[in-house]
Amino acid sequence: MLAIGPGLVAQFANTDAGSIITAAQSGARWGYRLLLLQLLIIPILFVVQELTVRLGLSTGIGYAELIRRRFGRFAASVSTAILIVSCFGALVTQMSGLAGAGQVFGIPSWQTVAGAMAMIFVMVCTGSYRSVERVAICLGLFEFGFLVVAWTSGPDPNEMLAQMREVPLADPAYLYLLAANLGTSVMPWTVAYQQSAIVDKGLTREYLGAERVDTFVGAVICQVITAAIVIAAAAAIGQTSPDLGLENVAQIADAFVPTMGDTVGRLVFAAALCGGALVATVVVCLTTAWSVGELTGVRHSLEHHPSDAPWFYLAFGLILFAGGGLVMSGISLVRLAIAVGVVNALLLPVVLGFLYSLARRALPEADRLKGRYGMVVAALFLVTAGLGVFAGIWGSL
16 A cells, blocks of 8 residues: 555646646537547556656656756756746646636635645645645545536437547647647656655555556546546537637536536536646646756755755745746636647657656666567657647647
């Protein structure tokens, strides 16, 4: 049981506010036509995250530090800069999602965001890695509420199977959402987080098998929940009002909750959304703080008291409060979430390129990526990164 956690937390965070909004927009706009993609992403997610597991367990070094040692400070700086951009975009999306969930019940945005920031900062500053991980897993369990939303939406199985076979790759609007779905599933910060979390938790190679199970279960849960959101949106909106604009959380909640009753439906939806958003907020802030610490060489562990690792906690606090302060800009959450996903898709060649190179060069012989499996992974990464870039660029035109 000691090994269980990093994979689950990473994938609960993966089903964040951005993923939820992107999946909802996908179902509303394209029905079930992007549902098959959610299932195809499962093996991609597992392969990507399993390599981070190997790297963390076998080297005992975090993602940014390993790049610095293998490729030099410049490469590590570029990688960390890309990571921070991705983290900040994700963080603003989470805070906007939390604010939107509060507004569903008439709570002002500033109160929701301020409360979330205070709770998270105090929890991280006063807890150990394992206590933070336990809280994150408990929050992530609320995401299963989306399975209830999907079940009560009354999807048509025959229509679902028929539309899953339709893949309009010639339509730029479809490609744009395809890129966004890919970019909100295979994200730079989940790669960095899981490796650094394994190191901070103190796990060693003897836990490789358990960590693989943890990662696979997490990947399946992540995409099943995302698929449930696509199904719910397709059944509730896509079949009746495909042109309905979804510009904020309240509109999405209103579209999802009728079959469950107004009060119960809103509670289930808000709890599920907030669970994922809170876990992702913790993860992206920790990823930033760990990466900055690994790049600069300062102390960077949740096992250190804030007075012993001030730069680590300062980095955590800076990105947390900067993201929270930006949510009052009035930017459309739906557009922001989808745009962040597309940016992540465009960054896939860099992220997967570094990961593949590290797996080929930084691991001991027994764990090194090689042989036929190495060629399969190379092909999978090329197809994934190529699809992300193609769909992101062509869909933006």
